[in-house]
Amino acid sequence: MAFDRLIQRIIELKNPTVVGLDPKLEYVPDYICEKYFKEEGTTLKAAANAIQEYNFALIDAIYDIVPAIKPQAAYYEMYGYEGVRVLYNTIQYAKEKGMFVMTDGKRNDIGATMEAYATAHLGRVAVNGIEFEPFGADALTVNGYLGTDGIKPLLNLCEKYDKGIFVLVKTSNPSSGELQDKKIGDDAVYAVMGDMCEEWGSSQIGKYGYSSVGAVVGATYPEQLIELRKRLPHTMFLVPGYGAQGGGAQGVAGAFDENGLGAIVNSSRAVMCAYKKEENCPETDFAQAARREVIRMREDIVSHINL
Amino acid sequence: MAFDRLIQRIIELKNPTVVGLDPKLEYVPDYICEKYFKEEGTTLKAAANAIQEYNFALIDAIYDIVPAIKPQAAYYEMYGYEGVRVLYNTIQYAKEKGMFVMTDGKRNDIGATMEAYATAHLGRVAVNGIEFEPFGADALTVNGYLGTDGIKPLLNLCEKYDKGIFVLVKTSNPSSGELQDKKIGDDAVYAVMGDMCEEWGSSQIGKYGYSSVGAVVGATYPEQLIELRKRLPHTMFLVPGYGAQGGGAQGVAGAFDENGLGAIVNSSRAVMCAYKKEENCPETDFAQAARREVIRMREDIVSHINL
Numbered sequence: 001m002a003f004d005r006l007i008q009r010i011i012e013l014k015n016p017t018v019v020g021l022d023p024k025l026e027y028v029p030d031y032i033c034e035k036y037f038k039e040e041g042t043t044l045k046a047a048a049n050a051i052q053e054y055n056f057a058l059i060d061a062i063y064d065i066v067p068a069i070k071p072q073a074a075y076y077e078m079y080g081y082e083g084v085r086v087l088y089n090t091i092q093y094a095k096e097k098g099m100f101v102m103t104d105g106k107r108n109d110i111g112a113t114m115e116a117y118a119t120a121h122l123g124r125v126a127v128n129g130i131e132f133e134p135f136g137a138d139a140l141t142v143n144g145y146l147g148t149d150g151i152k153p154l155l156n157l158c159e160k161y162d163k164g165i166f167v168l169v170k171t172s173n174p175s176s177g178e179l180q181d182k183k184i185g186d187d188a189v190y191a192v193m194g195d196m197c198e199e200w201g202s203s204q205i206g207k208y209g210y211s212s213v214g215a216v217v218g219a220t221y222p223e224q225l226i227e228l229r230k231r232l233p234h235t236m237f238l239v240p241g242y243g244a245q246g247g248g249a250q251g252v253a254g255a256f257d258e259n260g261l262g263a264i265v266n267s268s269r270a271v272m273c274a275y276k277k278e279e280n281c282p283e284t285d286f287a288q289a290a291r292r293e294v295i296r297m298r299e300d301i302v303s304h305i306n307l
Numbered sequence: 308m309a310f311d312r313l314i315q316r317i318i319e320l321k322n323p324t325v326v327g328l329d330p331k332l333e334y335v336p337d338y339i340c341e342k343y344f345k346e347e348g349t350t351l352k353a354a355a356n357a358i359q360e361y362n363f364a365l366i367d368a369i370y371d372i373v374p375a376i377k378p379q380a381a382y383y384e385m386y387g388y389e390g391v392r393v394l395y396n397t398i399q400y401a402k403e404k405g406m407f408v409m410t411d412g413k414r415n416d417i418g419a420t421m422e423a424y425a426t427a428h429l430g431r432v433a434v435n436g437i438e439f440e441p442f443g444a445d446a447l448t449v450n451g452y453l454g455t456d457g458i459k460p461l462l463n464l465c466e467k468y469d470k471g472i473f474v475l476v477k478t479s480n481p482s483s484g485e486l487q488d489k490k491i492g493d494d495a496v497y498a499v500m501g502d503m504c505e506e507w508g509s510s511q512i513g514k515y516g517y518s519s520v521g522a523v524v525g526a527t528y529p530e531q532l533i534e535l536r537k538r539l540p541h542t543m544f545l546v547p548g549y550g551a552q553g554g555g556a557q558g559v560a561g562a563f564d565e566n567g568l569g570a571i572v573n574s575s576r577a578v579m580c581a582y583k584k585e586e587n588c589p590e591t592d593f594a595q596a597a598r599r600e601v602i603r604m605r606e607d608i609v610s611h612i613n614l
Contacts, residue, residue: 042435074420077427080441081392108413110480113381120384128349134387145452146478147485174418175454180493
């Protein structure tokens with residue numbers, strides 16, 4: 001089970017956090033950008049290559065502290081297919097370093113098309129009898145609005161290739177309640193979606209009690225974290241919104257079970273741009289600043305849970 | 308307004324249909340695949356280039372009949388970043404031929420990240436002071452589960468760059484009702500989502516009465532098409548599920564207003580693989596078979612509406 005691998009690594013490193021690699025070019029130190037603009041001109045390719053060097057340096061600086069990275073597909077697509085090439089390279093590099101990779105793509109579609117997304121991000125595609133991993137992540141975030149038809153192709157691939165998914169349940173943004181908090185009978189839409197996650201994962205439960213179907217629940221909604229932790233005992237939570245969006249360590253503690261497991265907390269900008277916040281930090285020290293921030297984050301969160 | 312451009316073209320060609328370019332390698336005639344495998348070996352790049360030749364030939368054969376194409380991102384991602392390069396090239400080629408391009412990506416995320424998706428697919432990204440169009444489609448399909456935060460960045464870009472979006476409302480798949488048909492008070496979830504589309508589009512209504520915020524409503528649910536057509540007078544419908552999924556022309560007629568406008572019906576596989584269904588059609592005739600199928604489809608649909 002993919003999440004057994006993730007949880008194993010969380011226990012080894014005593015660190016239930018994941019770093020979101022959401023690289024805007026503005027985050028990349030100037031000296032890196034300038035090098036590529038000089039070599040390759042002002043192009044999307046140069047921008048993408050600058051991002052790649054930045055990502056690789058961040059991974060080098062954190063892989064022995066943090067169990068996982070979560071590259072957000074949007075930021076790579078923003079630099080066109082050259083950016084998407086760097087998404088692929090980043091996934092491969094992090095896996096070589098022993099990290100668990102969750103691609104944040106929030107993909108969703110019906111049957112055959114969802115199968116194509118599942119193949120793209122978690123599976124293998126056959127070309128002339130040879131199989132290739134198009135992106136090769138360990139897990140993918142998905143949107144369950146379309147129902148079981150959109151999830152089933154993923155479940156098959158999770159079983160076959162030892163992968164996992166995280167379904168959007170209660171997202172961290174201020175307007176998430178517009179649909180997600182509305183009541184269907186006595187239950188909120190997010191609770192109905194959460195129940196569907198428990199159901200979808202019920203035949204793939206790993207040795208720590210968590211299935212290969214996880215849920216995204218925002219750090220910015222601590223009450224719902226507690227409610228959903230009780231309601232969804234076999235569903236691993238991916239918790240965005242810590243730090244930059246205002247979710248604190250005390251609030252996210254409710255996402256964890258009594259053993260300090262069952263959740264992984266994401267931080268993106270606070271890690272990637274740590275060098276911009278530290279006083280007198282030269283931009284050449286960006287990776288070490290990121291390392292200091294992931295250590296700070298680990299201590300902050302672990303101090304509130306029973307891991 | 309982007310949908311004014313689309314509707315203008317629909318009227319000119321008297322054809323409210325769109326061809327989904329969802330290219331699996333299995334759809335591409337063998338003689339094309341073999342050429343690329345011979346030249347470039349068995350690689351994702353060769354597969355992607357074979358798909359590109361196939362796509363370009365299909366576009367050449369249909370652009371004077373059909374107003375729009377809808378490339379489905381999943382099928383390009385399935386061939387890795389080389390596939391995504393072909394998505395870009397396909398969009399550019401179709402636009403050069405005067406077609407309206409809607410990328411079917413069903414993207415969704417919160418604020419800053421949704422901005423990155425919007426920039427990627429509909430906008431322009433700045434690199435060292437120069438602006439690039441990463442993908443440059445005219446419209447994008449999106450998932451509204453996250454609420455207004457996930458839609459607002461798109462509305463800004465739609466206004467700035469003359470683009471449109473289609474939000475998933477009632478999808479064509481059998482299990483779409485698991486969440487979408489559930490009742491929130493007296494209304495189904497899909498109706499609540501539809502109302503949100505009307506609201507999101509209310510400040511960007513074009514000369515034909517339709518806003519830049521459209522809705523995806525499946526051909527497989529003809530009653531909901533009629534219901535939603537009445538309920539959402541300013542919302543253009545993208546209607547998948549005609550043909551292969553079982554939706555008929557009579558059923559989709561309910562998606563249109565009294566002038567035969569307000570909807571565009573998609574067909575993917577039936578067009579792309581027309582040559583496999585026609586009797587005694589050599590595979591070298593695949594593009595002309597697609598042309599015959601889009602003409603058949605146009606006649607079928609136009610005969611049921613008042614365009």
